[in-house]
Amino acid sequence: MKVEIDTRSIWVLLGIKTLRPLFFILISIGLWAVVTMEPADGLSPEGQRAIGVFLLCLVLWVSNMVPVAITSLLAIVLVPLLGILPRSETYAFFGNEAVFFILGAFILAGAVMHSGLSNRIALTMMKRYGHSPRRLLVSIFLLAAVLSFFMSEHAVAAMLLPIALEISKALGLRPGRSNYGKLLFFALAWGSVIGGVATFLGGARVPLALGILQETTDSTIGFIEYTVAVFPLVVVLLIVGYLVLTRIFPVDIPDVAKAMGVIEKRAKGLGRLRYSEYAVGVVMLLTIAAWSTLGHTIGLSTVSLIAVAVLFVFRLVRWKNIEEYVNWGIILMYGGAIILGSALDKSGAARWLVESLISDWATSQWAVFAVFSFLAIALTESMSNAAVIAVLVPVSIGMSDNLGIDPALLTYAIAVPAGLAFMLPMSTPANAIAISSGYVSVKDMVKGGFIMFLTAWVVFNLVAAFYWPLIGLGG
Amino acid sequence: MSALGYFDNPWALKIDLMLRGIRVVDPLAKAWACGTSGIDMLLPEETLVNIPCREEFTERSPYELRKREETHYITDGVSEMNAEILPMPEFYSRKTTTGVPFGDIAVVHGSYTVITPSPKCDFFDTDSECRYCTLNKNIDGVPKRDFTVEEVLEAVGVVLKEGLSKIIYLSVGFTEGDDGGIEFLSPYIKAIKKHYSCLLAVEALPPKKNRWIDDTYALGADSILYNMGIFDAELFEVICPGRSRLVGRKRYLDALKYAVGIFPNGTVASHLIVGLEPPGSTRIGIDYLTGMGVVPILPIYRPRAGRTLRIEPLTTEIIIPVFKHLYTAVKKSGVNFKWVRDISMVTTPAEASMLMEGAESEMSLLKNLYGSHLGLKAAWGLSTIRRKLRVKNGDK
Numbered sequence: 001m002k003v004e005i006d007t008r009s010i011w012v013l014l015g016i017k018t019l020r021p022l023f024f025i026l027i028s029i030g031l032w033a034v035v036t037m038e039p040a041d042g043l044s045p046e047g048q049r050a051i052g053v054f055l056l057c058l059v060l061w062v063s064n065m066v067p068v069a070i071t072s073l074l075a076i077v078l079v080p081l082l083g084i085l086p087r088s089e090t091y092a093f094f095g096n097e098a099v100f101f102i103l104g105a106f107i108l109a110g111a112v113m114h115s116g117l118s119n120r121i122a123l124t125m126m127k128r129y130g131h132s133p134r135r136l137l138v139s140i141f142l143l144a145a146v147l148s149f150f151m152s153e154h155a156v157a158a159m160l161l162p163i164a165l166e167i168s169k170a171l172g173l174r175p176g177r178s179n180y181g182k183l184l185f186f187a188l189a190w191g192s193v194i195g196g197v198a199t200f201l202g203g204a205r206v207p208l209a210l211g212i213l214q215e216t217t218d219s220t221i222g223f224i225e226y227t228v229a230v231f232p233l234v235v236v237l238l239i240v241g242y243l244v245l246t247r248i249f250p251v252d253i254p255d256v257a258k259a260m261g262v263i264e265k266r267a268k269g270l271g272r273l274r275y276s277e278y279a280v281g282v283v284m285l286l287t288i289a290a291w292s293t294l295g296h297t298i299g300l301s302t303v304s305l306i307a308v309a310v311l312f313v314f315r316l317v318r319w320k321n322i323e324e325y326v327n328w329g330i331i332l333m334y335g336g337a338i339i340l341g342s343a344l345d346k347s348g349a350a351r352w353l354v355e356s357l358i359s360d361w362a363t364s365q366w367a368v369f370a371v372f373s374f375l376a377i378a379l380t381e382s383m384s385n386a387a388v389i390a391v392l393v394p395v396s397i398g399m400s401d402n403l404g405i406d407p408a409l410l411t412y413a414i415a416v417p418a419g420l421a422f423m424l425p426m427s428t429p430a431n432a433i434a435i436s437s438g439y440v441s442v443k444d445m446v447k448g449g450f451i452m453f454l455t456a457w458v459v460f461n462l463v464a465a466f467y468w469p470l471i472g473l474g475g
Numbered sequence: 476m477s478a479l480g481y482f483d484n485p486w487a488l489k490i491d492l493m494l495r496g497i498r499v500v501d502p503l504a505k506a507w508a509c510g511t512s513g514i515d516m517l518l519p520e521e522t523l524v525n526i527p528c529r530e531e532f533t534e535r536s537p538y539e540l541r542k543r544e545e546t547h548y549i550t551d552g553v554s555e556m557n558a559e560i561l562p563m564p565e566f567y568s569r570k571t572t573t574g575v576p577f578g579d580i581a582v583v584h585g586s587y588t589v590i591t592p593s594p595k596c597d598f599f600d601t602d603s604e605c606r607y608c609t610l611n612k613n614i615d616g617v618p619k620r621d622f623t624v625e626e627v628l629e630a631v632g633v634v635l636k637e638g639l640s641k642i643i644y645l646s647v648g649f650t651e652g653d654d655g656g657i658e659f660l661s662p663y664i665k666a667i668k669k670h671y672s673c674l675l676a677v678e679a680l681p682p683k684k685n686r687w688i689d690d691t692y693a694l695g696a697d698s699i700l701y702n703m704g705i706f707d708a709e710l711f712e713v714i715c716p717g718r719s720r721l722v723g724r725k726r727y728l729d730a731l732k733y734a735v736g737i738f739p740n741g742t743v744a745s746h747l748i749v750g751l752e753p754p755g756s757t758r759i760g761i762d763y764l765t766g767m768g769v770v771p772i773l774p775i776y777r778p779r780a781g782r783t784l785r786i787e788p789l790t791t792e793i794i795i796p797v798f799k800h801l802y803t804a805v806k807k808s809g810v811n812f813k814w815v816r817d818i819s820m821v822t823t824p825a826e827a828s829m830l831m832e833g834a835e836s837e838m839s840l841l842k843n844l845y846g847s848h849l850g851l852k853a854a855w856g857l858s859t860i861r862r863k864l865r866v867k868n869g870d871k
Contacts, residue, residue, distance in 0.1 A: 002868070003686075003689050003690055003693040003866055003867065003868055004689065004866075004867040004868075005689045005692060005693070005737050005865050005866060005867075006864070006865050006866075006867055007736050007737065007865070010861060010864060010865075013864040013865065014864060017864060
């Protein structure tokens with residue numbers, strides 16, 4: 001048993017403990033007040049209640065007082081309970097395609113990791129390209145990014161962590177002191193974050209945004225269409241990220257010979273390419289091809305679930321192995337978020353919010369785009385990126401009609417920046433993993449992250465303004 | 476007026492009785508005392524005392540326990556005071572389901588029941604043994620086994636059910652290791668706390684690392700005792716050679732100081748045995764311990780045949796000022812002494828207050844509030860809440 005005794009005054013501890021129940025009492029009173037008060041002009045009683053639930057979820061998502069999944073479950077319960085939507089309709093939203101796409105993506109990523117394929121790719125790339133400190137750094141940075149194109153950025157960061165730790169140990173890098181140590185873990189975290197926005201697969205936030213978009217407007221965004229639109233941003237951010245990192249933390253070691261020894265030893269330990277790795281790799285490639293070509297016709301989720309079925313038909317994975325890779329909390333969270341978004345839309349609350357809160361300053365398409373992208377990138381630093389989507393997408397879609405903006409464009413404006421969290425460990429698990437290594441401090445992360453935060457927002461808006469019209473988006 | 480002068484104050488008489496012992500003529504009373512460390516009696520003002528009656532030195536005691544009709548009384552030949560022999564708990568005549576007499580597992584001392592789950596101490600029968608130790612009862616040389624958690628639980632259950640004590644006191648002898656015996660006691664502490672809503676005091680050796688003190692508190696101990704026995708450094712080395720060499724006096728003091736920061740005020744205690752060192756040294760010890768926030772508990776040394784370590788001369792006239800000093804010191808330092816109460820084996824700081832003028836209200840408060848069922852429940856509840864607030868499990 002490892003215990004810690006908090007020796008602060010008992011009154012202080014009691015005060016802290018009291019805050020939690022007090023918090024819940026206050027937000028319950030707040031919800032009750034919003035739900036029972038006279039509806040505002042132009043707002044239906046259902047809309048008013050939907051706003052009450054929305055505000056409650058917003059507070060809970062930001063404060064993290066309960067797990068995000070539980071907040072979503074609360075939304076699922078409250079929507080029918082307060083008469084915002086009928087019960088059968090509410091629960092039916094949980095069957096949204098996005099939820100099943102996310103489930104499929106989790107299982108596919110789990111299969112890739114469990115087979116050892118992702119580990120092999122990582123080690124092979126580092127072995128081949130990482131012969132100098134800068135090249136090793138670039139290998140890790142790009143590897144994290146490229147792997148995050150195909151699997152959750154969180155999983156990539158977690159997968160690369162032990163390798164980065166071993167390299168640091170082999171090189172004798174001192175935690176908290178070594179610049180190269182910081183660089184390695186920043187490369188791991190930021191590479192995952194930047195790569196994670198390149199496709200639908202880097203995280204579940206884009207599918208979630210698509211789910212809300214689809215439920216409310218019946219329109220959608222294709223797999224390739226999205227990647228083509230976002231890829232230049234990813235390339236620019238990778239270059240800027242590398243320059244920012246090496247400028248703030250100059251490389252302070254002469255060579256990486258010892259690290260290569262570790263990488264080679266690990267790579268040797270993998271043995272030859274096994275059937276399961278080969279087969280999972282083929283399934284993954286075919287799945288990506290199907291997402292790109294058939295995604296529009298049969299649906300992304302259908303492709304994902306067929307791929308999952310294939311994995312099990314050929315016994316490439318077992319359910320027991322996959323269970324630990326499936327984040328059921330995130331799936332619940334997304335289901336709840338889609339329900340909440342639909343409730344806001346169908347009750348007219350989203351439209352009312354837009355008209356009363358944003359319409360005054362929303363004078364042009366690009367002003368709206370810039371503001372939503374800024375809100376998304378700023379909020380994602382302190383709250384779950386999925387929560388950012390759940391909060392902003394329904395509101396932005398509600399606005400699109402008034403301003404004559406393509407709702408898909410505003411979905412991009414939120415879904416992409418919501419994945420670009422660089423500044424704080426709580427922003428995304430990849431950052432938290434970097435901090436947990438002991439090499440990167442929160443101060444380091446804020447310093448470099450702030451530059452990346454501003455750069456990412458500016459570059460995203462520039463890409464949207466100058467590149468997207470070239471590919472027929474938002475023109 | 477009696478020849479000895481203590482019959483007008485039961486608390487002073489308690490000290491004199493513990494110092495000199497008593498001669499017991501009544502066969503029934505003798506039977507009671509047989510097999511225990513002394514005879515538990517209740518003097519006026521509900522003053523609980525365990526009076527030595529079997530040791531050699533008691534044969535010279537001026538006190539004698541007599542019986543007139545159905546009433547027992549203590550007399551020195553001139554004066555007398557009625558005294559009630561506490562009925563032998565039924566507990567002592569019963570056995571666990573495994574056949575172990577409950578009396579082997581637990582000994583009732585007023586509101587405390589002392590349980591020593593292992594009869595072993597690495598110092599027993601070696602040069603390292605504390606010279607005053609009376610716990611080494613393995614006279615026949617047959618190795619005694621540890622009591623199981625289930626046996627101890629059964630004993631605690633019976634003690635609490637019979638209403639014999641409200642506080643369980645677990646103790647352990649010396650064993651090699653960093654933990655001071657807490658690792659061994661851990662399953663017992665956890666089990667008692669899991670099954671019973673009682674307060675639990677733990678007597679252990681100071682562990683080498685403070686994290687064991689944290690663990691002791693986190694496990695459920697409401698009070699901790701690291702008994703120095705002797706404050707004087709040189710005498711400690713001579714009388715407790717094993718503890719001096721393998722634990723060290725400094726570690727006792729450091730561990731007590733650290734424990735004060737972890738446990739509630741007044742629940743960290745240490746014995747200083749009166750009579751093993753000069754009274755002046757005991758006084759210095761009292762000041763030092765209370766200065767740290769530790770409650771000194773002062774048992775009186777009971778000499779064993781062939782092992783007379785007592786400082787001479789030692790009389791009640793000499794001892795009473797030490798107890799008065801104890802009360803003054805705990806009051807001055809603001810150490811809560813309400814936890815240490817109703818123990819037949821020692822004179823508590825609260826009882827010491829009754830040796831002074833104008834302290835009566837504190838004793839009545841203790842009896843009425845802290846000794847009541849409600850008071851004990853409240854103490855247990857507050858102790859539990861405090862632990863929940865303070866302990867953070869690192870594994871979570």
